[in-house]
Amino acid sequence: MTERGLSSAAGQPEGAAVIGSGPNGLAAAVTLARAGVPVTVFETRGTPGGGTRTEDRVMPGVLHDTCSAVHPMALASDFFQRFELTQRMEFAVPEASYGHPLDPADGRGGIAYRSLDRTAEELGRDGAAFRRLLRPLVRNIDAVQSFAMGGALLSMPQPFVPAIPGMIALGLRVAEQGTPAWNLRFSEAAAPALLTGVLAHGIGRLPSLATGGVGMVLAAHGHARGWPVPIGGSRSIADALIADLEAHGGRVVTGQRIGSLRELREHGSYGTVLADTSARGLARIAGDALPAGYRRTLERQKFGPGACKVDFVLDGPVPWADARMSETPTVHLGGTRAEIAAAERDVLRGRHPESPFVLLVQPDRFDPTRNPADRHAIWSYTHVPNGSTLDVSERVIAQIERFAPGFRDRIIATEVITADDYSRYNENSVGGDFSAGAVTMRQLLSRPTADLAPWRTPTPGLYLTSGAVAPGPGVHGLGGYYAARDALHRVYGLAEPDLGVRSSRESGR
Incomplete structure (x- = not known):
């Protein structure tokens, strides 16, 4: 027996609306569309992709990933394995997954x-x-x-x-x-x-x-x-998902912010709504369509530290003191275990550490399509207190320079996105927390509720699909995939579709 969806009167519910075009939203849309459900994805910004956007923001012709850059979960995800992502786009999987340099006094990194x-x-x-x-x-x-x-x-x-x-x-x-x-x-x-x-x-x-x-x-x-680097940037993941969605009759509407379910009804009649939003975002959009107690639970979800992102264009590769660091796209900077723990402790106490932990990605050696040969795109971020408006780029540069003397002299362009900027760029990143909710044991056990189907809300046909639900943040699509499977069974009475490349080609004949 199927449940009645949000907009259905009697009989079969209407199509599905997905709010947000991040990997979870697109995974939900693809799964539903493959089963024959009409799907529309609504995206606030002018380009889709959520955490998988790639743009030449820092310098024309030089591509930087706006959010995530390296994607171990894309290879681990059950959804992406079923979707056969690696047959739809190319990844570089370096022999070195990540590196960590140390000061000479502390030994070799x-x-x-x-x-x-x-x-x-x-x-x-x-x-x-x-x-x-x-x-x-x-x-x-x-x-x-x-x-x-x-x-x-x-x-x-x-x-x-x-x-x-x-x-x-x-x-x-x-x-x-x-x-x-x-x-x-x-x-x-x-x-x-x-x-x-x-x-x-x-x-x-x-x-x-x-x-x-x-x-x-x-x-x-x-x-x-391994930790793979997507060729062409993270947007290649979104492009693969959107191509499959459109091949199965779905569509993505960009530049359209959905502020409430009432606004959504102005665009059509939908039996299922899947929100790739923060928990608070769903509470705001759904309003009284959710029971008051559940809405309060969503509103109480806590957010963790934010990120300040500092991207660079260099006129040469990073001049690592330990040359082995050029072998890997991902380098963790911050010194010893004790130093990094102290820096992260400062952030949790609302401080900006003088010597922060920095996560740096240097993708162009493994993906030369991203920029001209004489330009090198460097992606980095550091953790800061939630909601921070501080530009910490000088501290980030100093930390990189510590392990790569001469780095500063190679900088020809820089862009800084503070935690506060991030929260305005992506409403899911409240205060710059790109995990859509603090990653604590409590919020891993109840993300957002202690339920074996946490993506399902008490309102039939309404789902939360983002990193705010288990299994949590990361580019894996699983929150959306699990929610869509549930909707197919409970709302539409349909079987889960085959997501593979071969079935896509056969269905397109």
Whole structure:
């Protein structure tokens, strides 16, 4: 028996509206359109893509990713695997997933190669301990990523019994690297620093169980499948999704902000609405269409630190003191584990650290299509207090210069997007929090509610599909995919469609 959708009177509900064209919104739209549901995606900005936009914002002809740049979750995601994304666009998957330089006084930094053994060999006395930490996760990567990205923290991989070793290994390692025990196995600086740069992707207290969970999954994926760079920029992911959506009758309307369900009705009659918005955004758009208690739950969702993004165009490659850092697109900067933890602690206390953690991406060596040969696009961001209006570019430049002397002299153009700018550029990034809600254990267990189907609201036919729901932030499309599958079953009474390239070609005949 199917539920009645938002706009249906009797019989079959109307088509579907998706609010927001980020990867989750587009994943939902593709899944519905493949099943035969008429779909319209509404996007506030003039171009679609959400966190997967690529633009020549800093200098004409030089492409920078506006939000995300490197996409390990695009290879890990069950949705993108079913969609066969790698057959629709090209990724470069470097041998080195990420790097972490250190000051000479702290020893040689580290490189996380796709080969765990090679990584360990270059980490000195801690190499064997690093290998023992990550090998069980790498060997059981399918179970690890299925458990971490299954749609709710309590979901279990299938088949369950073979997945048990990987799940236990992940739990034990999160309990270690997410607690004050995180240094017990290490005696030098490089291995713990290398891990800390990945843990800091969780944007929270170091150590904590939440950042430990995020970091261990990302680190394992760096050795199991790599951290891929999309050729042509992150917009290539959005382009692949939109091409498939349009091939199956869906459409994207840009430059159209939907402020309420009432406004949405002016554009058509929709039996299902899937909101690729923040939790607060859905509460505002839906208003009284949601029960008051659930609406208050959405409004109470907490947001974490923001990001200040600093993009550069250089007249040459980054002059790394440790030349190995040129082998990888992603470099984590901030020094030792203790230094990075202190910087992140400052941010959580509402301060701007003088020596911040900086995440830098140098994609053009792996994707030469992005810019002319004499121009080099460098993407970077650092964490700042939520809502910050401060331009911290000088602190970011100083941190890069610390490990790449002469970097400043190669800068020919710069653009700064403060956390406050981010919140106005993308309403989902409240205060510059691009995770659409703080990544804490509480908000991982209840994102936004403690429910095995957190994307489903109490209002039939109304869904939340963004990073504000499990499995959380990242370019994986899973929030939208899970919501669309639920809508197909509960609202439309339709089976989940085949998402692969071959079925797309056959349906287009």
